[in-house]
Amino acid sequence: MADNVKPRVRVPKTASKDEVIQIKTLISHPMESGQRKDKDGNVIPRSIINRFHVTFNGTDVLDVAMDPAISTNPYFEFEAKVPESGEFVFTWYDDDGSVYEDKHSVEVS
Amino acid sequence: GNLPRAFAQQALTQDQLLQFDDFGNLTLIHITDSHAHLKPVFFREPDTNIGVGEAKGRVPHVVGEAFQKMYGIQPGSPDAYAMTWPDFADLARTYGRMGGFDRIATVVKAIRAARPNSLLLDGGDTWHGSYTSLQTRGEDMVRVMNLLGSQAMTAHWEFTFGTERVQELIEMMDQPLLGANIFDVEWDEPAFEPSKIFETNGLRVGVVGQAFPYLPIANPSWMFPEYSFGIREERMQQVVDDLRAEGVDLVVCLSHNGFDVDHKMAGRVKGIDVILSGHTHDAVPEPVLVGETIIIASGSHGKFVSRVDLDVQGGKMMGFRHKLIPIFSDVIEPDAEMAGLIDEIRAPYEADLAEVIGKSEGLLYRRGNFNGSWDDLICDAMLSERDAEIALSPGVRWGASVLPGDITREDIHSVTSMTYGECYRTEMSGEMLKTVMEDVADNIFNEDPYYQQGGDMVRVGGLGYTIDPYAEIGNRISNMMLLKENAPIDPARNYVIAGWASVNEGTEGPQIWDVVEDYIRKQGTVATAPNNSITVTGD
Amino acid sequence: ASLPLTAMAQDGAAEKTADELIAEFTGGAEVAEGDGVTLTAPEIAENGNTVPISVEAEGASEILVLAPGNPTPPVATFKFGELAGAHMASTRIRLAETQDVVAVAKLADGSFVRTSSNVKVTIGGCGG
Numbered sequence: 198m199a200d201n202v203k204p205r206v207r208v209p210k211t212a213s214k215d216e217v218i219q220i221k222t223l224i225s226h227p228m229e230s231g232q233r234k235d236k237d238g239n240v241i242p243r244s245i246i247n248r249f250h251v252t253f254n255g256t257d258v259l260d261v262a263m264d265p266a267i268s269t270n271p272y273f274e275f276e277a278k279v280p281e282s283g284e285f286v287f288t289w290y291d292d293d294g295s296v297y298e299d300k301h302s303v304e305v306s
Numbered sequence: 307g308n309l310p311r312a313f314a315q316q317a318l319t320q321d322q323l324l325q326f327d328d329f330g331n332l333t334l335i336h337i338t339d340s341h342a343h344l345k346p347v348f349f350r351e352p353d354t355n356i357g358v359g360e361a362k363g364r365v366p367h368v369v370g371e372a373f374q375k376m377y378g379i380q381p382g383s384p385d386a387y388a389m390t391w392p393d394f395a396d397l398a399r400t401y402g403r404m405g406g407f408d409r410i411a412t413v414v415k416a417i418r419a420a421r422p423n424s425l426l427l428d429g430g431d432t433w434h435g436s437y438t439s440l441q442t443r444g445e446d447m448v449r450v451m452n453l454l455g456s457q458a459m460t461a462h463w464e465f466t467f468g469t470e471r472v473q474e475l476i477e478m479m480d481q482p483l484l485g486a487n488i489f490d491v492e493w494d495e496p497a498f499e500p501s502k503i504f505e506t507n508g509l510r511v512g513v514v515g516q517a518f519p520y521l522p523i524a525n526p527s528w529m530f531p532e533y534s535f536g537i538r539e540e541r542m543q544q545v546v547d548d549l550r551a552e553g554v555d556l557v558v559c560l561s562h563n564g565f566d567v568d569h570k571m572a573g574r575v576k577g578i579d580v581i582l583s584g585h586t587h588d589a590v591p592e593p594v595l596v597g598e599t600i601i602i603a604s605g606s607h608g609k610f611v612s613r614v615d616l617d618v619q620g621g622k623m624m625g626f627r628h629k630l631i632p633i634f635s636d637v638i639e640p641d642a643e644m645a646g647l648i649d650e651i652r653a654p655y656e657a658d659l660a661e662v663i664g665k666s667e668g669l670l671y672r673r674g675n676f677n678g679s680w681d682d683l684i685c686d687a688m689l690s691e692r693d694a695e696i697a698l699s700p701g702v703r704w705g706a707s708v709l710p711g712d713i714t715r716e717d718i719h720s721v722t723s724m725t726y727g728e729c730y731r732t733e734m735s736g737e738m739l740k741t742v743m744e745d746v747a748d749n750i751f752n753e754d755p756y757y758q759q760g761g762d763m764v765r766v767g768g769l770g771y772t773i774d775p776y777a778e779i780g781n782r783i784s785n786m787m788l789l790k791e792n793a794p795i796d797p798a799r800n801y802v803i804a805g806w807a808s809v810n811e812g813t814e815g816p817q818i819w820d821v822v823e824d825y826i827r828k829q830g831t832v833a834t835a836p837n838n839s840i841t842v843t844g845d
Numbered sequence: 846a847s848l849p850l851t852a853m854a855q856d857g858a859a860e861k862t863a864d865e866l867i868a869e870f871t872g873g874a875e876v877a878e879g880d881g882v883t884l885t886a887p888e889i890a891e892n893g894n895t896v897p898i899s900v901e902a903e904g905a906s907e908i909l910v911l912a913p914g915n916p917t918p919p920v921a922t923f924k925f926g927e928l929a930g931a932h933m934a935s936t937r938i939r940l941a942e943t944q945d946v947v948a949v950a951k952l953a954d955g956s957f958v959r960t961s962s963n964v965k966v967t968i969g970g971c972g973g
């Protein structure tokens with residue numbers, strides 16, 4: 198399992214009803230592509246995050262299937278519509294079965 | 307170039323150089339790419355500056371006699387000396403050195419006296435390029451620009467002092483460092499102020515900064531890992547639109563894109579009135595018009611100051627009048643206050659700077675698409691001092707010329723000074739060497755200016771080659787020869803290479819200026835033969 | 846000039862080509878060129894290991910991104926949900942060499958459209 202995997206997310210705390218807001222996410226992860234060799238010439242096994250999924254109050258916002266060409270410390274920027282107050286759930290799925298999750302509430306005024 | 311010096315100088319006066327019929331209601335003063343040359347210099351303009359694609363045969367890709375014809379400049383005249391290369395060494399003896407910040411200060415003060423509503427803008431490459439700027443880590447230039455009263459700058463080589471030093475120097479400055487295209491790497495958010503609005507003479511002038519787009523590629527990105535650059539055309543459009551929405555009367559882009567990039571950008575980003583262009587060091591005597599945008603290019607090394615008078619009415623640029631003022635140092639009176647500061651800055655280093663290291667039989671110069679005589683000398687020094695088969699020297703456009711005679715330590719630093727000057731020695735296969743040459747050539751001669759990084763072809767020693775600048779990447783370079791064996795470069799063989807200015811972290815070797823100094827000392831007098839090892843083809 | 850980037854090692858396993866991946870994505874449907882999808886990428890990568898790209902296709906349900914010049918071409922597939930704002934997303938990708946990065950969008954009406962953007966991966970060095 199990758200060490201020190203830490204998600205960070207930038208989401209506005211408040212929004213107006215049906216506002217489209219910008220979201221940025223980063224997660225520290227080596228994203229070992231399975232294409233590199235170590236100094237003895239052995240292939241370093243693939244170990245990546247293969248899926249990133251975002252929901253708001255249980256409804257889908259974005260679902261990304263990720264391949265080894267995504268860079269170390271995967272970054273995503275996207276937009277979401279906020280129809281009411283609620284909670285974003287961000288989930289990253291690791292090759293090794295680990296699941297990392299982060300949640301952020303948005304207050305609609 | 308046979309005018310006696312005294313006669314020639316009688317013919318030139320400060321009043322004549324500064325003569326300008328005031329026009330309109332706003333004046334822009336532009337200087338750029340001084341490369342920290344505080345004192346007057348000799349600087350030979352290029353004999354080769356090939357334009358590709360739409361830029362072929364277009365300014366600034368016109369040099370020498372063709373340039374003189376295009377602008378109606380008499381051969382042998384002061385303008386011919388200032389802006390073109392023919393008879394350079396002879397004319398240099400007649401007309402003397404150019405630039406010097408004490409002379410620039412005189413010119414700036416005179417323009418301000420006539421036009422209190424002037425804006426003085428600095429296009430960058432200001433903190434880098436001299437012995438004193440390296441010793442003071444850019445502080446000398448910050449002090450000089452503060453005294454000169456520069457009101458905004460943008461940047462390129464400034465960043466090679468590293469992020470921390472850049473931030474320290476920004477704290478010392480009386481002006482902002484503007485860069486609409488500088489973003490933080492982690493969150494992709496603007497990292498510098500993109501623009502500033504100046505209020506003068508009842509006008510609101512929006513100045514947008516555009517730093518050199520390819521800093522992390524052309525220079526060591528490990529020195530400023532926090533920042534990302536790029537052309538970011540959409541961002542430029544957005545910043546211009548924001549300024550227009552703020553109701554500014556005029557939008558000025560203070561750019562370090564390089565001329566061809568600015569030319570393309572001017573045609574694609576709407577709403578820029580004036581682009582003050584830097585980086586490619588072009589001295590262009592008239593504004594170049596692209597749609598409703600004018601592009602001003604003000605040369606380098608303190609040789610020129612551009613004055614642009616504008617008539618701005620109802621939020622529109624209605625007209626302009628322009629002069630590229632050549633700074634003839636023997637003709638323009640030094641400003642005492644600035645001269646005092648420069649003396650103070652140089653005092654601790656004066657003895658080191660003035661030391662004569664050797665002599666040159668010929669003119670030493672660098673500017674041009676391919677090896678100049680300075681480059682040949684630096685390559686010879688690397689081949690000899692580092693015991694290499696092939697030498698590679700970066701195709702930078704900075705560095706003053708030296709007339710036949712003494713070479714001082716200051717002269718050597720003018721063409722070598724940098725924060726990553728280690729002269730490495732390594733092995734490289736013939737195949738890799740070809741890849742490197744092709745890669746660099748494409749960064750200069752790609753038909754699309756947005757893929758151009760400015761600068762010139764990597765300088766080579768011990769190696770001959772043929773280049774077709776108009777070909778595609780992979781097909782430009784041919785006929786590579788190892789000169790000492792008069793043998794074709796073998797893709798499979800390894801060659802011992804010496805080079806400097808590597809962008810890779812941890813590069814080891816003696817500083818290039820020490821390598822060059824040691825070599826010149828041993829030679830005593832250096833004679834550089836004409837370089838016939840590079841053949842340029844294609845049309 | 847300076848020394849080269851480390852190239853990605855070639856893997857012996859049979860990888861799907863970009864064309865095969867596109868055919869898989871579209872189910873063999875026709876793919877139009879151009880309007881309807883945009884792919885924004887830098888002209889020259891500052892660092893081939895982390896190249897920012899951005900895709901957008903109004904009303905699209907999915908966008909496939911490929912780097913055909915990589916040893917393995919797949920990069921990512923973005924599926925936009927009910928609460929997606931603009932159908933856009935940005936990320937950072939690895940590019941082994943200079944190439945045309947490709948984006949294929951499945952639009953609201955079920956049709957497919959593709960675009961590409963040339964990104965140069967350079968050795969670097971030198972300058973004005």
Ligand SMILES: [Mn+2]
Nearest residue numbers: 339431585973
């Ligand atoms: Mn410069």
Ligand SMILES: [Mn+2]
Nearest residue numbers: 431462585973
């Ligand atoms: Mn520059």
